Amino acid sequence: MKRMAIFASGNGSNFEALVNAYRDGKLQAEPVLCVTDKPGAGVVERSTRLGVPLLLLTPSHFASKREFELYILRYLEEYDVDFICLAGYMRLVGPTLLEAFPRSIINIHPSLLPAYKGRDAIRQAFDAGEKTFGVTVHFVDENLDSGEIIAQDSFTFDGDDFDALEAKVHQVEHKLFPEAINKVIKEL
Ligand code: GRF
Numbered sequence: 001m002k003r004m005a006i007f008a009s010g011n012g013s014n015f016e017a018l019v020n021a022y023r024d025g026k027l028q029a030e031p032v033l034c035v036t037d038k039p040g041a042g043v044v045e046r047s048t049r050l051g052v053p054l055l056l057l058t059p060s061h062f063a064s065k066r067e068f069e070l071y072i073l074r075y076l077e078e079y080d081v082d083f084i085c086l087a088g089y090m091r092l093v094g095p096t097l098l099e100a101f102p103r104s105i106i107n108i109h110p111s112l113l114p115a116y117k118g119r120d121a122i123r124q125a126f127d128a129g130e131k132t133f134g135v136t137v138h139f140v141d142e143n144l145d146s147g148e149i150i151a152q153d154s155f156t157f158d159g160d161d162f163d164a165l166e167a168k169v170h171q172v173e174h175k176l177f178p179e180a181i182n183k184v185i186k187e188l
Contacts (some may be wrong), residue, residue: 002029002082002188004181006052007089008036012043014087014108017174018181019050027178028185033079035072037091053079059091069096076100083188085181086140090119093140104188105140107147108177110169112136112154117145122169126162133157133165135172137180151180 008015015034021027034047035055047054055075062068073096076084083104084097093105111121112134118124125133134154141147153176157165 002185003032003080004029004083004085005033005035005076005079005081006031006085006087008034008041008043008087009038009090010041010043010088012041012046012088013170014173014177015043015052016046016050018085018087018178019052021178028182029083029188033075033081035075035089037089043088065094066096069094073097073100085177087177092142092144095142098140098142103139106150106181106184107138107140107145108173108180109136109138109145110173112152113138113145113149121145122166123162126165131156131158133169135169135176137177150184151176 006015006018018027019031022029022031031052033055034043034052036043037057037059039056039058044054044056059068062071084101086105086107097105109121111125113136116124132154134152136152137150139147139150153172155168155172157168
């Protein structure tokens with residue numbers, strides 16, 4: 001069984017969905033470590049409740065991004081992590097982690113990439129008047145929301161209730177992320 005670390009900076013609903021998928025036998029990789037850069041993030045409560053070890057870091061306490069990532073790397077080695085999933089991790093991954101985990105870092109993004117990269121992607125698409133929305137899971141490279149696409153799922157939404165749209169996007173994410181990981185697991 002492959003071992004994965006999940007990096008998250010926010011609410012952590014995708015983190016919880018991955019842990020549940022593993023525990024329900026629907027994900028062929030074990031979440032062994034949660035890494036967060038946000039002490040107040042929802043993912044802190046979720047990892048505590050679910051009993052997944054948590055590495056909680058304050059990036060400003062490190063002299064550089066390289067020092068920050070080298071520190072994380074020590075824990076990834078200690079936990080024998082095979083690959084990393086970014087689930088709402090709001091930082092660009094630097095060369096230290098990219099070189100240590102070649103083609104082994106995966107991100108989920110709430111748009112049909114390459115459209116609507118960056119923050120607030122659902123809002124960007126909604127404000128642009130889109131009627132087709134979706135989610136992308138992709139390998140991570142040095143650029144923002146770039147890298148080879150592993151899987152996408154889309155749906156039509158024609159309402160004006162942004163909260164309902166956001167809920168639908170998250171629902172699609174929670175299903176697509178474990179499926180996409182299972183798809184590439186042998187390569188990782
Ligand atoms: C998700 O929409 C994900 O696609 C994006 O950040 C959001 C994280 O949501 N990268 P959550 O913290 O998993 O609830």
